[in-house]
Amino acid sequence: MADAVEDVASKVQLDELLKSSPIVIVKFYSNDDESCRQIEPLYQALASQIGRPRLLVFAKVDNDTCQDLVQEYGITVLPTFILFRKGTLMHTVQGANSAELRNVIGKIVSELEHLVEGMGGEGGPPEAWKGAEIPKGYGDVTDQVELRGCELLNADDNAGPVKVLFESSKPSALGLGKSTATDWVQSGSDDQLLLFIPFQSTIKLHTLQITSVIPQGNTDVSRPVEIGLFLNRTSNMDFGEAEDAEPTQSITLEPEHWNSESTASISLRFVKFQKTNTLTIFVQQGDGEADAVRIDRIKLIGEAGAKRDMGKLQKLDDDE
Template identity: 35%
Template sequence: MSKVTQISSASQLDGIKSGNTIVVIDFFATWCGPCKAIAPVFATVAEKLSETGKMAFVKVDTDKNSDIARAHNISAMPTFVVFKNNQETHRIVGADMPKLKAVVEELLAASGGNIIASSSSSSTWTGAEIPRGYKVVNSEIDVKGLDCMNWKDDFGSIRKLVDTAGPVNTLAGRSGKDKGKGKESGAEPDWMESDTDEQLMLFIPFSAVVKVFQVQITSLPPAPGEDDEDDEETPRRPRTIKLFTNNAHILGFEEAESKDAVQTVELKEEDWRDGTAVINTRFVKFQAVSTLTVFIVDAEGGGECVRVDRVRIIGETGEKRDAGKLEKVGEEQ
């Protein structure tokens, strides 16, 4: 039996909102190609996470329920609207399932629940503590605009870096024997490593203006073994990091080295706790951020390869972009 409830009236929807802590609404149309493409994924997430009284997943056909669509100011499809305690908390326009998952995970984490289950994710990874009054704003990242320079593109994923689910191989690949590449464990690595040298340039655009309070970076390289302690190919954790804001595109390495950073941080051994280092921003300079560039200048111990497993942005969400007129979002598949 499907865990997704088809809504037929405003009163039915109101009852579900009142009877559940978190409600995720999929506003769709039968003629919308992206809506059809994402429907099976939405159903799978609902199957895993639906729990009576706590979390409900519903679908609203905007053609059959135009009154409900108008009441929720739906202007494009698909649109996912998330309610917590009967108050709207998030709105995702377009068939962007990674972003929707990130939103759900944030809400579950904030309420003490478990993140979305995954056979490849660590169930024990939580990253660093989130300061009171702030939240993970990775759900506001425009994943289609993510960019990175000097990463080994034959493994790892830019999108995985900002995934709020735990790293795959949190423990696997930490011995010096396999260099942390997950080869011998048989698992596909989901982190990123630098390629020709130790530098990485990560460009993070947001779909809304955000205030950045912290940048949390998780790096889980293998512990050096006795026979490879000085192996330059063994990935290391980042050491010096420069942060830039509101650039229209990714910076080149020479440009970033000569340009004044909004903030520069040198991480030390004691900054890493359970594999995660916290960069507290000079908050007054990170009040209206539309893009964030993270430049990893070098690796600890003078290593020639740097590894990054996850990047979490902690802060507040500001003004959303105007969704525009009613339309399909994304390409038909």
């Protein structure tokens, strides 16, 4: 059973693994940590049961001997499980949380099953779900989001974490008739949300795609209607500041903007968004009289630039 998990001893080895396998799950551990020892049998069992060579790979990194990787991924809790899809960090599970680990891996396995069915059982990278068509000449740059730096204010505690907004998988509420997992977020005390998104590189942002699936018969939540976008803030705003500040672009979404995939594709003032280091999305108001507003996915379309140092964010003018 031990052979089911690949030992990673260097950054070069991990980088090669991320290039060769579309889905990689990495456990950071220490042999001296009791929590790591307790969850190891479960991790080994999952690797044996669902691991697939060059498709879904389970790996582990010794926290005591690979300090370069520990620092690169900001490991502060043991064990920590990091899940990569096509080389991009998608999920992090901290601690010996077997329920959360099973839940996250379960979602990936579901995607994997669809992939294998569509390819007649052959391996290969999963196709990302499209909520709307991507404008010609541009690409999906959602993988440039620095997930660890994202912050969502006024989120309902019972909804999913902010990182689910940037998943490439199809929202569970679409095609199933109802949500079977908390892969969406919604507001808590009222119908406002403030989302701060830092990027790994300076990007040219062309289009913002927002998916909001309202379960049939649910009148307690609504889709966003009034949205303000702010550029290159060094941290999240508070609601009072967002109300008073002049946004880089204001958006009003009408019912006809939402397609059959519950996605609105918003064209941005491309000249304004040529040098985007961070984006703040202020959902100021939802539709109708609902007490909360819901978002299932956010996709960012444009062009990515060179990666930058996330510790040296500088506040830039909106007009730059």
